[in-house]
Amino acid sequence: MKLFLLGISICIVFSSCFKPKVVPPSLPAETHEGKNTFGFYLNNQLWLPKSKGIDSSPALSSYIQNGFSLAANHLNQYIVFSIYGLSSTGSYDLTASGNSVLFIDNADHYHCTKGLMTVTYLDGVKGIVSGEFSATMVNDAGNVLTIDQGRFDTTF
Numbered sequence: 001m002k003l004f005l006l007g008i009s010i011c012i013v014f015s016s017c018f019k020p021k022v023v024p025p026s027l028p029a030e031t032h033e034g035k036n037t038f039g040f041y042l043n044n045q046l047w048l049p050k051s052k053g054i055d056s057s058p059a060l061s062s063y064i065q066n067g068f069s070l071a072a073n074h075l076n077q078y079i080v081f082s083i084y085g086l087s088s089t090g091s092y093d094l095t096a097s098g099n100s101v102l103f104i105d106n107a108d109h110y111h112c113t114k115g116l117m118t119v120t121y122l123d124g125v126k127g128i129v130s131g132e133f134s135a136t137m138v139n140d141a142g143n144v145l146t147i148d149q150g151r152f153d154t155t156f
Contacts, residue, residue, distance in 0.1 A: 040150030
């Protein structure tokens with residue numbers, strides 16, 4: 001009986017050692033390869049694109065035509081960036097004329113009061129744009145959202 005209990009104990013110990021590790025989600029790596037990655041911290045909580053299901057639109061999309069637009073969604077939340085006249089790497093004020101960022105949480109709309117997008121890589125031949133962003137957003141009720149450590153690496 002003692003050998004049986006010892007055998008069961010050893011099996012339990014070894015089986016607990018081989019459980020697969022659950023890796024928590026994290027910001028995507030900063031890349032310049034067109035991996036279609038996107039993420040940021042929204043009020044210190046990780047925000048990553050997530051579509052609503054099989055028939056929904058992509059969770060991330062971008063294009064360049066007389067400027068740069070980048071849109072991502074996470075279930076019922078959406079964020080849309082527009083940079084007018086983007087033609088090179090550099091920093092772009094998100095509150096400057098022609099530029100904008102809009103965050104929608106269900107029916108609640110937040111506009112940018114302070115923000116910066118830095119395009120760190122732009123390749124028109126390969127159709128790749130990568131960069132970083134941060135912003136302070138406010139809605140009509142005065143609620144404030146802080147976007148930090150934003151990054152993207154997309155194709156267009």
